[in-house]
Amino acid sequence: MGLSIRQIADLAGVSRGTVDRALNNRPGINPQVKAKILALAAETGFRTNRAGKILGIRKTPLTIGIQMPSIGNEFFREVRCGIDRAAAELADYGLTLSIREMKGFSVGTQITQIRSLLAEGVNGLALAPVDHPDVIALLEDLAAARIPVMTMNTDIAGGPRLGYVGNDYTRSGAIAAGILGLMTDGRPLRTLIVTGSKQVLGHNQRISGFCQAIRQRYPQISILDILENQDDDRRSGQIVREALARWPEIDAIYLTAAGVAGACQACQEFAGGRQIERQVRIVCNDQTPGIMPYLLDGTIAASIGQEPFRQGYEPVRLLFEYLLDGTLPPPLTLTRNEIMIYEHFFKEAL
Amino acid sequence: MGLSIRQIADLAGVSRGTVDRALNNRPGINPQVKAKILALAAETGFRTNRAGKILGIRKTPLTIGIQMPSIGNEFFREVRCGIDRAAAELADYGLTLSIREMKGFSVGTQITQIRSLLAEGVNGLALAPVDHPDVIALLEDLAAARIPVMTMNTDIAGGPRLGYVGNDYTRSGAIAAGILGLMTDGRPLRTLIVTGSKQVLGHNQRISGFCQAIRQRYPQISILDILENQDDDRRSGQIVREALARWPEIDAIYLTAAGVAGACQACQEFAGGRQIERQVRIVCNDQTPGIMPYLLDGTIAASIGQEPFRQGYEPVRLLFEYLLDGTLPPPLTLTRNEIMIYEHFFKEAL
């Protein structure tokens, strides 16, 4: 076990209070004394003990604010589970959470909710930021005010934040191509890409990764078109129906975002109507309730998950450790791209 | 925040020491008083605060013993990383680890090492048990002595243990079949299964899961033979070479265990010698250094991982929580079957 603050105090010939002032950058300490204590701490490899610290600060507990577009969003339901788990585990260690949820991505609401968290006096913030100048400006204010921010699920381009926990979207797209590549065995594969929105960075990164992988390794895969469904099932179904009518030779569809069920329905109708054996292969993302039936009935060949639970759990935990003793999180915590197929879920014979 | 032991003491009209005796089943307390305190604790929803407990027991710290066949075993190297991480995180909370490693699965060594850990006075144990009556007998002694045991990576059939953290082998096999199923698109696929040993439960469970999935969903997949390579690369290469000579029509090989590199080499020679375009598809397990080159050069179509890091991390953590305040771990913590393909690792364009 390491040294305690008391031992450092004895070595330095000062009181524990003074060591505390030196170690925690508190005001009211002679710079010389401070330097001496810090040097001593460094050479003895002193690390402040977490259990002691937790108990010591119990009267002024830590609060972390959460802000995210989780209302009516199936994906974020699982992120929320991760957040709740972290909250339960860290409650004993004095952590409190304050959560603000919104429906959809709204710049105004996001800013209002962040401000309301700040008014509550949160010590840190985890959020899924909207990529907008006003939000970035607010994050810059937060950085100036020394309030640490973790981004979750989506990162902010160039904006200041302590760290990001979420998907590696480019690789996710490459993996989608890799799955289709496995299925073609060298034969040509005509693919339709259905994306959420060309305004959303993550969706574009997936497309980019998909195209890079094709270029590098799967010349047999061709892209017929890239269409937007605005993450909407109805629109998604309509787009896919039209595409199938126009290009009945479609072999596969890659969906970068939501609207999966709509696309699946359209494909099922198409297969049913034409009485064809050949099936359109669908690759999509995540494991939301809406896609499960299609994964279980074989309509979806594979879905690529992104550890949503961890996307909630880790930001809270990393923020807590930073607030507790200054432990810096990695700037990027990329969650695993989990390929999920039918056999991950089937129960029958096992 | 919940109540403290002091508040329970005040409510019950006793001292904190007495509350401590009641809550922790310590001797020397009037049964009536104990019952009263326990009732009070239950109705107020009292939970003992971990930070307080950790500091309180600091003079008699917790020690967990680890025993595993990790010497010269690439897979367990990553398990070890998880163990070390847990140790580092929990050191501040007073946890110490004592680790015994052995080369290969030896009943005698395992028992000797476990005994040596017990002689050291460890409070709990995490191990990858050899499935042998002597080991089970020892585990029964441990259970009688109230020493909690977590199994990691392999479970013990029917033996007493607090919980298991590791792969769901049956599902792992089913997923291997699912991957091959994706690649066939309904065309026949003649598969060779290369297993480690027909004496190892996990290997057999993988084969069983593979067969079940085929029966249920992939009638086009046929199994040519099931051969043993004893987890040895040389033997593995030899077996595969002979099999390819005998059945040149082999479409795919499923390896349930180690010896992957040997099999890959044999396939490469075969492809090179015959100048054929059609490639034997290989599906295997884990992400050891030996298989990475073959995953990166396309010889392996997919490898199924099993979160080795977590297999080390979780047992330590769950054991710690159990020892700290009696929190029971889930009996089964099944790690994810992570399908890994080329695109999970390629770096070129990203």
Next chain:
DNA sequence: CTGAAAGCGCTTACAG
């Protein structure tokens, strides 16, 4: 069988 005291490692007012 029970209570009062001291201690784990740290922080927080409060004197000086």
Next chain:
DNA sequence: CTGAAAGCGCTTACAG
């Protein structure tokens, strides 16, 4: 600017 004291929630000898 610095130290001594009290306290966070719990446990551990030690008296009685």
